[in-house]
Amino acid sequence: xxxxxxxxxxxxxxxxxxxxxxxxxxxxxxxxxxxxxxxxxxxxxxxxxxxxxxxxxxxxxxxxxxxxxxxxxxxxxxxxxxxxxxxxxxxxxxxxxxxxxxxxxxxxxxxxxxxxxxxxxxxxxxxxxxxxxxxxxxxxxxxxxxxxxxxxxxxxxxxxxxxxxxxxxxxxxxxxxxxxxxxxxxxxxxxxxxxxxxxxxxxxxxxxxxxxxxxxxxxxxxxxxxxxxxxxxxxxxxxxxxxxxxxxxxxx
Ligand code: PGA
Numbered sequence: 001x002x003x004x005x006x007x008x009x010x011x012x013x014x015x016x017x018x019x020x021x022x023x024x025x026x027x028x029x030x031x032x033x034x035x036x037x038x039x040x041x042x043x044x045x046x047x048x049x050x051x052x053x054x055x056x057x058x059x060x061x062x063x064x065x066x067x068x069x070x071x072x073x074x075x076x077x078x079x080x081x082x083x084x085x086x087x088x089x090x091x092x093x094x095x096x097x098x099x100x101x102x103x104x105x106x107x108x109x110x111x112x113x114x115x116x117x118x119x120x121x122x123x124x125x126x127x128x129x130x131x132x133x134x135x136x137x138x139x140x141x142x143x144x145x146x147x148x149x150x151x152x153x154x155x156x157x158x159x160x161x162x163x164x165x166x167x168x169x170x171x172x173x174x175x176x177x178x179x180x181x182x183x184x185x186x187x188x189x190x191x192x193x194x195x196x197x198x199x200x201x202x203x204x205x206x207x208x209x210x211x212x213x214x215x216x217x218x219x220x221x222x223x224x225x226x227x228x229x230x231x232x233x234x235x236x237x238x239x240x241x242x243x244x245x246x247x248x249x250x251x252x
Contacts, residue, residue: 002209004038004225005165005232006249007126008239009066009094009213010045019048023055025242030058037252038232042239043094043126046080053089064092064126067100070113082114082121093118094234096128096152098171108151115153115164124163126234127153128213129192133172141170142191149195158200165209166192167234173214175236182223182230185212189229218244221251 014022023042030040035058043064044052053063069079085093095114100106106114111127118125129148131141145168153164168188170180180188189210197205212224213234224230232252238244 002207002231004252005041005209005211006035006038006245006252007041007043007064007092007094007165007167007211007232007234008245009043009097009234009236010048010239011066011099011236012045013240014045014048016047016051019044020051020055022240022242023048023052026245027056027058027061029242029246030061034058035060035249038249040249041092041126043092046085049085049088049090062092063088063090064094065090066094066097068093068095068114068118068123070110070117072117082118082123085118086121086123091124092126092165093123094126094128094167096148098128098130098132098169098174102171108148111152112155115156119156119160119163124165126165126167126211128167128169128234130169130171130174130214136170136172141188145188145192146195149192154195154199158204161196161200161204161208165211166196167211167213168192169213169234171214175215177215179215179220179224180212182227185224185230186227189227193229216248218247218251221248225251 041062041064065085068082096111129145131144135144209231211232211234216233217238
């Protein structure tokens with residue numbers, strides 16, 4: 001059966017000490033009150049990874065990066081490889097976030113390469129997909145998400161899909177305060193699960209965790225997470241304050 005996940009995406013926030021303090025507060029809370037209904041993942045900037053890895057001692061807490069290079073190693077100034085991420089103790093990497101797609105021009109072919117190299121290095125991938133506002137208004141959102149998944153992910157084998165978490169993040173809801181309604185989220189999540197079913201069959205589809213992301217906060221998490229095909233959230237802004245992030249985990 002698929003697991004529930006709440007993942008915090010810190011983006012480019014928190015200096016080293018602030019990041020460690022946040023990780024420690026979250027860890028301390030879950031030591032005293034273990035998260036029983038979901039896995040909790042902190043996706044930090046690269047520089048925090050190794051230190052946060054040794055901070056996270058509570059059961060059910062995991063670590064992830066927010067990106068990795070599409071190449072294995074070599075003369076790629078400024079890049080961080082999947083093997084380097086893995087060597088810090090991180091288990092996950094977010095790939096295909098809309099900010100990477102739009103600001104850094106990462107397309108489906110490049111993302112497919114990154115997914116493969118991340119999996120080859122033993123990382124699990126949180127693969128993001130989602131439409132921009134104009135695409136939703138033009139009722140192209142299903143088509144857009146289908147293409148992102150087909151070109152970015154669906155070259156994988158069924159076995160490899162076991163290490164994939166899908167995050168549906170409507171771009172118009174990211175950091176805007178606008179949230180997809182629980183019904184809009186469920187509609188897309190069940191569409192995504194249907195695509196996985198078509199490609200890989202029912203057992204892979206049933207086992208694939210699909211997260212919602214986009215202005216998820218303590219006040220709306222419980223309602224969104226209550227939908228049958230929503231298996232948790234990818235949390236941006238609200239992951240930067242321990243009490244908000246913990247409240248979202250507790251929404252399960
Ligand atoms: P947000 O970001 O929660 O701040 O909207 C979510 C994300 O981009 O992963």
